[in-house]
Each structure stands twice: as C-alpha cells, then as structure tokens.
Amino acid sequence: MKKILKPLISGIVIGALSLTINIDKNVLANDIANTCKYDSASKVNPDYSTMNCLLTETALRYNVPPEIVKAIAEGESGNWRHFDMNGKAIVTADNGIGIMQITNQAGYNQDRLKSDIVYNIRAGVETLDDMFKRKDLPSINSGERDILEHWYFAIMAYNGTKPVNSPFVQATGERNANAYQERILRIIEKLELIDLTKLPFTREHFQYDSNSRENIKFSAMNYDFDLPLTKSKYFFKTNQKVSATTNVTVRTRPTTDSPSMGTLRTGEIVTITGPFEYEAVSTKKNHFVWYPVKRNDGTEGYVASSYLNYSASTPTTPVGSIDVSKFADYKADQYWAEDFQWAVNKGLISGYPNVYNPATKKYENLLKPNTNLTENQMLTVLFRYFKSDELASTKPSSSWSADVNYQLASKYALPTLGGISASKQVYAVKDITRGNFARILASMHYGKTVSQPEAIQFLRDFDLTTTKTDAEFKPNDSLTRAHAVAFFHRYEQIFNK
Helix, strand or coil: CCCCCCCCCCCCCHHHHHHHHHHHHHHHHHHHHHHCCCCCCCCCCCCHHHHHHHHHHHHHHCCCCHHHHHHHHHHHHCCCCCECCCCCECECCCCCECCCCECCCCCCCHHHHHHCHHHHHHHHHHHHHHHHHCCCCCEECCCCCCEHHHHHHHHHHHHCCCHHHCCECCCCCCECCCCHHHHHHHHHHHHCCCCCCCCCCCHHHEECCCCCCCCCEECCCEECCCCCCCECCCCCCCCCEEEECCCEEEECCCCCCCCEEEEECCCCEEEECCCCECCCCCCCCCCCCEEEEECCCCCEEEEEHHHEECCCCCCCCCCCCCCHHHCCCCCCCCCCHHHHHHHHHHCCCCCEEEEEECCCCEEEEECCCCCECEHHHHHHHHHHHHCHHHHHHCCCCCCCCCHHHHHHHHHCCCCCCCCCCHHHHHHHCCECEHHHHHHHHHHHHHCCCCCHHHHHHHHHHCCCCCCCCHHHHCCCCECEHHHHHHHHHHHHHHHCC
C-alpha cells in the first residue's frame, strides 16, 4: 500500500495499533471522497466521472492497476451501480453487496458495505490485493504489479478458483470464454480501449472434477511468458516521454466533446505535462482518463490514456543524415527524390548496398525506385510507419518469413490477398497493385475495411494523389518503391500537421 498519510498521533502505544490502522483507513476513505468531491453520506449513485475517480483513486492507493478495479466493478454491478432507485444498496441473491459485490468477507461491517460506496470499493480493492499476494495461486513472470496480465489469477480468485473459472473446458479442451477472469479482461479491452495479450496457458495445468465443487488444482505455479505484456496506463509521470499507439486526436479539454488540436500519428513521441484528469462531461461513461501532453512543435492538449504507450519509439535518424544522392541511381529531378530522402532516414525503406547496376555494369549502392514491391514488402513499410513498436515486439508463430506482417494484417483487418494459411502465402510474394495498396492504406487509416473506389477517393480527398479519375490513378498497375515512399511521405505531411 502506498504511504500517503502521516501518523495522526505522535505518541501512540503498541496496544492501540489496530485502532490506529482503522483510523488511518477512515482518513484514507475521507481523502478519496474529498479528492473526488463525493459526499459519502449520500444514498445516490455518483455520476460517471465521480465514480471513475472513486474507483481509480482507491486502486492507486493500494498500488493496484485501476483498469482491473474498474472492470471488476463493471462486471459485478453493471453500469457502476451501488444503490437502487430507492437509495438502498443492491444486494444479489447470493448476498453480494453493492458495486464490488462483497460476499462473506470477514472483517468488514455489513451495514457500512451497504451504505458507503467508498468503503465498499475499498473492501473490493483490498480483497483483490489479498488475492494477488496469495502463495497458493500461480504467478506470471516476476509478478510485477503494474502489468495487467499478471493479475490473471488474482482476478480469477476474486470470484473463486472453482471449475467454472478454469481457462479450459476439461471435457472439450476448448478455451473457456465464460471464465470470470476472461470476462473481466474483455471488459478492460472494450472500455479501456486497450489490447491485452492472450496468455497461452495449457490444458493440463488446470485439473478439476467437473462433477465437484472443489477448487481447481494448479499443476504449474509459475508461468514465464516471453510475450509483450501490457503496463497500466495510470503511472505516467510529468515530463515523461510517451508514444501514440495509433493515430489519435489531441483535444483542447479532457473530453471528445471538445475541439481538435490535430492528430498524433502512430509512434509520435509527446511529453506528459501533468497528472491525468477525468472526463470533463460527467454524464459520459469512460473507463480511461485523459493526460495533458505537449508535442514537439509546442502544441498542447489532451489525449486519452488508452492511446499512450510507455515504450516510446526511439527517435529516428534526423532527415538529411543519410545523403541518398550518394546512391548511383538517385536523380534529383525526379518526383520521388525528396520522398526517398525522407523515407530512408525515417527507417521505412533502405537502399541496396553493393549490387550490380546493369546501366553502368558496376557494383554500386542503389535505391531501385522503379522496382515493384510485393505485398509483403509493402506491409513491412506500412507497419514500420504505423506500428513500429508492435512490428518489433510481435513474435512469429512459424518459420515463414512473412509471418509477423500477416499476423498484424489479420489483427487490423487489412484487405490483403496474402495470408498465413498455405493457400494464401503465395500471394505474399506477388507484386501489389496500386489499387490494393490504396485499400490497405485507407483501411489502416480508418480502422475498418474500405472498398477500392472508397480508398482511391480517400487519397484524392486528402491530396495524397493528384489524379482526377480512378482510371487515371491506374489501380491495376504494380506499386513501385518510388510510389510507396511518395504516398507515405504525403501522408506524413498531411496528417502529421
């Protein structure tokens, strides 16, 4: 538990220790209520922003990720409700009380669990914290508290380690999507707007008799997963550098109901300028919070915590540090000259060192601007631009060289012709057309699959192409390296402004 309070009385004797702890917890509750401007004596459900505050602040006091506490409150009470229409605490048939559905927990005042939301939340967070500390439950990696996936078994135990919560259905071997912890993690993904890693447990590690109510027997007590896991988004510090996980709008106030200050592109690094804030519109239900940030050009605004990442991308080599004019086939009068300078220094594409040049019959360094790109090669450039961190951290599931690109293409529902299945792998090494490239770029931009005419219109609407008709765009022509760098450079110039 974080130490946030000083002793109330300087000369307390040892025999009064338990009383002191109770006093400190009462002061803690008052501090949280005051922070969130909530009257604990009221018998009404607070507005969404206030409830977000109560849940978040209590979680932080106990060093528990707020994402998990808020998702459990959502799963237990539905819509963060504690009181019914008559001002009475909601109690379920199994005697679960209030927002955190506290059931049969020794050491808590039952009447106060009903009358005091802050007390009820505290009881839920303390229970969850106790579950995380249990030694009879499996641990994950080194058990760092700020990693959301590390709380998998603590979340399970909050509801009970009964067969119903086994990650696998013993009879069929299928993953149990109805297990309590699986449902809570889905709530985090849906309402915190973040992607969690699905942990690759194995069936044999969870033993139980489906006809018994005995607890699950765990045959593995530690899992060491070499996977990219998810840190809580609530521990960013002022002046910390973070990166955008996707293209996201910067707002003038901590709400989407405020004007745009521009768009952060994926991987763009910004600076946190202060503590997070809660949704400004109290009737809007968000699980996430808002951070004030500052861009490199001095623009300041608010970004939802969901779209910020601790692993800020390493700044790329400044444009101009690699002189592409040194490549033998570089031509300063070509439309792509500046685009290649930008793309090579950005790390999106590279030249070919010491290869045979038919024009000069010498071995030279070449850019090969007129060489066609395969779909797989284009995806590499695409993900270097939009998802560089994820491209670097995603583990291949097979020995196929294009595996990671098509994992990500599937994840983001991109309309590729190639795919991981054997029947589709052949298309990965075929030249990609300008029309298919347009579809993939537009689909990545919008976060949904678009048709080819819609995609070409997107390029036209945002001046990514100067062609006036679809026929003039030549969608059936192959995409060259020069075409690709030109499109991405224009995209950067348009949307990074």
